[in-house]
Amino acid sequence: MGETGSYLYAIAAPVGDEVLGSLRGVAGEPVRAVRHRDLVAVVGTVDVGTDGAFGEETLARNLNDLGWLEAAARAHHAVIDGVARAVPAAPLRLATVVADDDGVRDRLERWHDGLQRALDEIAGRAEWSVKVYAPEAFGPDVDAEPVPAAGAPGSGAAYLLRRKAAATARDDALARATAVAGQVHEELAKHAVDARRLAVQDQRLTGSDTPMSLNGAYLVPADGADAFAATVAGLRDRYADCRFELAGPWPAYSFVTMDEP
Amino acid sequence: MTHPVRVLPNRVDADADSVERDLFKLVLTVIELIRQLMERQALRRVDEGDLSDEQVEALGQALLRLDTAMAELRGRYGLTIRDLDLDLGPLGTLLGD
Numbered sequence: 001m002g003e004t005g006s007y008l009y010a011i012a013a014p015v016g017d018e019v020l021g022s023l024r025g026v027a028g029e030p031v032r033a034v035r036h037r038d039l040v041a042v043v044g045t046v047d048v049g050t051d052g053a054f055g056e057e058t059l060a061r062n063l064n065d066l067g068w069l070e071a072a073a074r075a076h077h078a079v080i081d082g083v084a085r086a087v088p089a090a091p092l093r094l095a096t097v098v099a100d101d102d103g104v105r106d107r108l109e110r111w112h113d114g115l116q117r118a119l120d121e122i123a124g125r126a127e128w129s130v131k132v133y134a135p136e137a138f139g140p141d142v143d144a145e146p147v148p149a150a151g152a153p154g155s156g157a158a159y160l161l162r163r164k165a166a167a168t169a170r171d172d173a174l175a176r177a178t179a180v181a182g183q184v185h186e187e188l189a190k191h192a193v194d195a196r197r198l199a200v201q202d203q204r205l206t207g208s209d210t211p212m213s214l215n216g217a218y219l220v221p222a223d224g225a226d227a228f229a230a231t232v233a234g235l236r237d238r239y240a241d242c243r244f245e246l247a248g249p250w251p252a253y254s255f256v257t258m259d260e261p
Numbered sequence: 262m263t264h265p266v267r268v269l270p271n272r273v274d275a276d277a278d279s280v281e282r283d284l285f286k287l288v289l290t291v292i293e294l295i296r297q298l299m300e301r302q303a304l305r306r307v308d309e310g311d312l313s314d315e316q317v318e319a320l321g322q323a324l325l326r327l328d329t330a331m332a333e334l335r336g337r338y339g340l341t342i343r344d345l346d347l348d349l350g351p352l353g354t355l356l357g358d
Contacts, residue, residue, distance in 0.1 A: 156321025157314070159328075164304050 002049025006034070006104050008096045009042040009079040010251070011115055012089035013123075019086040026075040026095075027053060034101050036108035039115060042083050043104055046097060054097055063095065077251075084251035088123040090115060091251050118256040125193055125221050126249030130232055132184055132214035133206075134177030135241035137169040174211070180239045181214035191231050192218035196254050208243070217254035225249060282338050289334060290345040294355060296327055 007025060015033060023031045025044030034041040046054040053062060062068045076094050083089045098104055108115070189195035200212040220228045229246065236244045303320050306312055312320070335341065347355040 154318065156318040156323070156325055158321070159325040160303065160307055160317065160321040163300060163324075164307070167304065 002047060002052060003055075004045050004052075005048035005054060005097045005099055006043045006101055007046045007054065008092045008098065008104065008107075009044065009076065010083050010089040010091050011108065011111070011119075012040050012042060012083050013087040013119055014038065015040050015042070015083060015087045015089075019083060023079050023082045024075070025079055026072045028075075031079055034104045034108075036105045037112060039108050039112065039119075041104045041108055042079065042089070043101070044079075048097060054095070059095060080251045084126075088119040089251055090118050090122070090256040091253050121194075122219065122252040122256060125219050125252065126225070127252045127254055128192075128218045128220050128225070128228060128246065128248035129250065130184070130188060130214065130216045130218065131201075131206075131212055131245040131247075132177070132181050132216075132239075133208050133243040133245075134210040134213050135173050135243075136210060137166070137173040174213075177211070177213035177242060180242050184214055184235050184239070185216050187235060188216060188218055188228070188231060191224070191228050192220050194219040194255055198254060210243070213242075219252060219255050220249075222249075285334075285338055286340060286344065289331070289340065290347060290355065293331060293342070293345050296324070296331060297356060299327075300324055 007027075009025065009031065014035070017033070020031050020033060020042065025031050025046070027044065027046045029044040029046065031042055031044045034043050046052065048054045048056075050057070052058065062072070073094055080089060080091045084091075098107065185195065185197055196217045198215045198217055200215045203211055206212055218228065225248075232244060232246045303324060307317055307320070335345075342356075345356065
């Protein structure tokens, strides 16, 4: 390995080595703790040399490689998840690399008070994700319906009417989905310590037939997880035409993300 | 990180069949875009009510023929309407919904 750097996964409350011992990082490397005052940075050593996966140019190329990105994101998440299951942990963004452990300590010092507050906020709580998808547009689906042959009398006007009905049905479905998303988010926020609406994901990413109308993140206390799931189940019944996805518990990605200042 | 995630492959597969199919797909995408714009315009004019019944019928006939022709051309390469869409990044997709 040429030049090395310290890859930051998370900053956490003091965590035992037995938790870190079983974890492997984005380069398959063992992860270790860098301690400073009452905080612990969970780091791994990665190759940042010109030939290393985390060298500036190679990394830029790797981040454009969906296959590499997916594997790295999974490994990154696995480490954070492993730590967050044991102690409160603030996740860092994928591929946050600093020169060495002194650089890590510098950041712990600089971010100390903010981190302390953030860790207090997420202690004993986890993030849950609720996604809502628009209902299927009712009305004639032009692609599925047998189209009467062109030339038959009245078929032109009928075609326009059908297209119009399809467009209206689609608009109605989207309007309904937007309204449902607002109501669902408002209701779930009441059952969460903190709530955020994230940008909805593209249909090609979700692979869903209908667009996503809510991508919500909710910070929920560990002992409130069952009640939260029950609330989601209730909403699912109330808005049965929309599709719901509930996922979690996750590390609090949406509520504490450390960015380079 | 501000690097855009590249969706297109780094190399174009120059295999004759796939080049033909991809070119065909691109042409169909452009036609489909124009078809949708024409259809929207037609629906708007029908809504405004300044067209006679004969004109509405003729407009509908023309669009219906175009739609049928497009479906047949798509079928030739086993393409669906969704295959024709292009991702324009922050602008959304070319054909929208």
